[in-house]
Amino acid sequence: MTGSEVSPSFRLAYVPGVTPTKWVRIWNERLPGIPLSLVAVPAAEATELLRGGGADAGFVRLPVDGTDLSAIPLYTEQTVVVIPKDHVAAAVDGLSLAELADEIVLHPLDDTLGWEQLPGKPAVERPATTADAVELVAAGVGVLVVPQSLARLHHRKDLTYRPLSDAPESRIALSWPEDRTTDQVEDFIGIVRGRTVNSSRGRGATPAEQPKSKAKRAEDGGTRRKPAARASAGKNPRGGSGGAKGVKGGARGAKGASAAKRGKPRRRP
Structure with missing residues (x-):
């Protein structure tokens, strides 16, 4: 069943002892156009209610029999x-x-x-x-x-x-028919799991727009490296007054190399 085929309302079942107030409030804040109705059901009848279509999802007590119902364990009671x-x-x-x-x-x-x-x-x-x-x-x-x-x-x-x-404990879970995992069920799962309205897994969430510079680099195949600094003629690449000294030192080095090449003058016979 697709999201377009479901009714414009959401029916949430809950067993005695469960207080769904917090999740209902968040639903009403995020999805004000889709009314949520609560269905109180005895613990022993909750799974059959879900199978029969009496609710879209419900808070039940584990275990949930059968493989046709999905269940997300939420908490364990004292x-x-x-x-x-x-x-x-x-x-x-x-x-x-x-x-x-x-x-x-x-x-x-x-x-x-x-x-x-x-x-x-x-x-x-x-x-x-x-x-x-x-x-x-x-x-x-x-x-x-x-x-x-x-x-x-x-x-x-x-x-x-x-x-x-040392007594048995009861666990509460959110359950729904696996073959009816509608968009609204996914929305409620996100609320119960604490996802924010802009979560990447939330339905209808719009991803934040990438800055143009990052988008451009992604198209070019990754982050560009800055070109190495080029030294200007007569200047030290490191900047400062070292440039003039470098030129002078270079001239001395060239003069010394020339003298070494000529060697000592020959004596005349």
Whole structure:
């Protein structure tokens, strides 16, 4: 699909926890004629939304299954454990997985961490969503392990969170269908990667005009060398008063050479 075939708008999907405000602002500054619309989507449904054409690109959580979607990893999130403010662990700066061994650790159906082995004790049943799990933490049923952005998204005054070491981490990526890498997708990739508006890889960037002298030298095959300075007759090439001395010294040298050639006069018999 070429750039001329796409709609004059750009649809950007994003999963819970991602805040695309900064990139949207830059888009609006650089491309005010192309409106950008945001599409909120659950993490588990983001890739299918992109495949189905529901968005041109999106911020998703890795891994991205299949080879039909391109993905640029952006950052890795800190994993935290959400606990009540009066929990004993609220008094420490951080926790390890081993310290959750006696805790009921809630595992919602929309979990994004991809555990190989769940920590702590399992709950009687899995909450349907992360939001439901947060409500259970507030009710004192258990604790919840999530990426930090989700802990902030579902913040409550009666809850807090602490960093959790040696736990799986969640990575955020920008993804889009590989066969629909349009000009607008390329524009957004440039914004996310921090390219300037005049970047050589940015679409529509006009390269700076070369100075005429540099352009001329490029046509001639490279930089020209300056011609060596020529010495004028009777002057020292180095300039200054050394020129007169050089002429005088040269005359003496010539006279001495002539005398050496003639040699001593012969005596008459």
